[in-house]
Amino acid sequence: MTYFMVPLHMLAVLICILVVAWRFRVRLVETLPVFVCGLALTLYVLAFLHHLSWIDGIAAAVVLSFFIWLSTRQKEVRQSFISTCRSHMMQPSFIVSLTLLAVVAVCTFAKPVTWWDDFNFWAVDARALYFSDGFAGKYGNVAPAFGDYPPGSQLIKWWFLHLNPQEFREGLAFAGYYTMNLVFLFPLLKKWKGKNVLITALMAAALWFFPSIGEYFGYHGFCADLTMACIYGSFLYAVTDREVESEFFYYGRLALYLSVLVLVKSIGFVWTLFGLLFFLLYQYSGEGRKWHEDDRKHAWLCRLPAIAVPPMITGGTWMLFCLLMRRIANSTTTAVKYVVTDDYGLSGYMGEYAAAFLRAFFGAPLHRNKSLFIDMTPVGCYLVICLLSLFFWKRKLLSAKMGKMILAFCTVSGALFYGIIFLAHITIFAGETQYLETSGMILSIERYGAPFTIGTLLFLAQIWLNHGGQLFEKEKYPRLIRQYGVQLCFIGFVALTANYQTGYYGLVGYRDDLEEQQREREAYIDESAEAFLDAVQILRSEDTARVYYFRGADTPEFQNIFTSYMAAPVSVVHKEMDLDEASADWVLGQIRGSHASYLYVEETDADENAIFDVVTQNESFSCGVLYRISDDGENLQLTRVSQ
Secondary structure (H helix, E strand, O other): OOOHHHHHHHHHHHHHHHHHHHHHHHOOHHHHHHHHHHHHHHHHOOOOOHHHHHHHHHHHHHHHHHHHHHHOHHHHHHHHHHHHHHHHHHHHHHHHHHHHHHHHHHHHHOOOOOOOOHHHHHHHHHHHHHHHHHOOOOOOOOOOOOOOOOOOHHHHHHHHHOOOOOOOOHHHHHHHHHHHHHHHOOOHHHHOOOHHHHHHHHHHHHHHHHHHHOOOOOHHHOOOHOOOOOOOOOOOHHOOOOOOOOOHHHHHHHHHHHHOOOOOOOOOHHHHHHHHEEEEEEEEOOOOOOOHHHHHHHHHHHHHHHHHHHHHHHHHHHHHHHHHHHOOOOHHHHHHHHOOOOOOOOOOHHHHHHHHHHHHHHOOOOOOOEEEEEEEEOHHHHHHHHHHHHHHHHOOOOHHHHHHHHHHHHHHHHHHHHHHHHHHHHHOOOHHHHOOOHHHHHHHHHHHHHHHHHHHHHHHHHHHHHHHHHHOOOOOOOOHHHHHHHHHHHHHHHHHHHHHHHHHHOOOOOHHHHHHHHHHHHHOOOHHHHHHHHHHHHHHOOOEEEEEEOOOOOOOOOHHHHHHHOOOOOOEEEEOOOOOHHHHHHHHHHHHHHOOOEEEOOOOOOOOOHHHHOOOOOOOOOOOOEEEEEEEEOEEEEEEEEO
């Protein structure tokens, strides 16, 4: 079944993108991001039903329905469809895209999870989905401190992971992550027609290295901010794409992009608002889709809901689900505290934060590793974005109205979001003093600013590649420049500003550290943690299983984080304390407050019997044993689980 499932899904994907391209007369590189968004939303619904695996049946139904549909068409329609599909599949842009995806998937197949943010949420949540076939039930999420983080990118990782049901392979999750990012870069190839092998290879490399201009974490882990950047940038260009003939495809694509954007990360709603604002400005400027002159003033009334309501539905359903399932992130709790109380929590280090922010913004390079050529600072990148917008306007790649609007939007949106980043550091991040150092602050600006820097650069790159060719049409230029000048400029820009070390490490260089990383991971699991993992294996088949795990007071936090990762889909709440110094009532209160359904206490020198014997139904309590917790609100009882 496994060997049959992979080609089945690949065939279903090919059918979907070919049908969409044929129906709406667009290129395959334009249908790939639409398909990924549609797939993410389909999996989103299935995850609520706790039947993610039904996607296999849906794939089979798509293939069967397609062949039935094709066989019932008239001969002329079949021939036209097949001819169009053959033409689409031979497009250089599609071949380059498909080859790049294959190379990335193969190269990252052995890539392990190493980033601690991934162990905290982005990887452990994908691991839980892999084993549980859907969202966890009440109090069952594997990352209690990040409970309301949205699942958009996790679902695409799951789709790749489930192609190998025999073994959980972290490399497949990376293949899914990189695929989700890259498909939103592929519209850059929309007008690629050349067959020069060298320039084609350089263009593919430029796509891979493009995010490294201002992003580091996305090449080392599952950085959701980079995914938001790719979707946001593609949305901005999709708003301005007047070559799409179908109104349904135009508005449907925008709605899909925003519907997934709000499901990538909680802060996605901010970029959704920026996107909607850009849509309104573009439409009101008169550059948008055609309408009668008398309707222009009221166009937003009938067009805005078409793209604003879908993300409200997806974001709203996730918030409602989190409310019902008691999923909440620590950062959400902190943010709500600042809003609903009089204590706004402004940091006492506000002056120091401001100084660190200014030093990082004006003087620190976005790259963690030094680039070969140009290391842009945040303010440098901001100025480049503004200057490129100005250049496109003055060189008439854009109309006068559109040029002014895009320049104003890029300038103001960048200033606003950098202001939001600074505000977050003196409120939500007020206690994280690592940001007082320039080195810590620049990493924060780089990561959280990626939707603006990378997203806006992606938007401008699409304008350049799709409209910049007119600058090289004069006969005075050599044929190579006339044909590839716009692509060579893009390649040159990436070559001058990219971080090659980071891009290389994320694709190939990580293999040099595999043995060392494996030894480190093995060291995270000591004998006590290994015994715990063996004990909770029996719970993997349960829809909701949260275990309250008592550990010694000197247990390092990173060991707890990695133990939780390896225990997924079982949810683990760690408690490090010396039980000799705790009262029975206090300990039992902690257990009740954890909302856990199981208890595990590791072997220690403390006398746990004095605390737990009273709730073990007249039998002696044992450490290193899994107990089921029964609590009616008044009486708490522990029952030993058979193992």
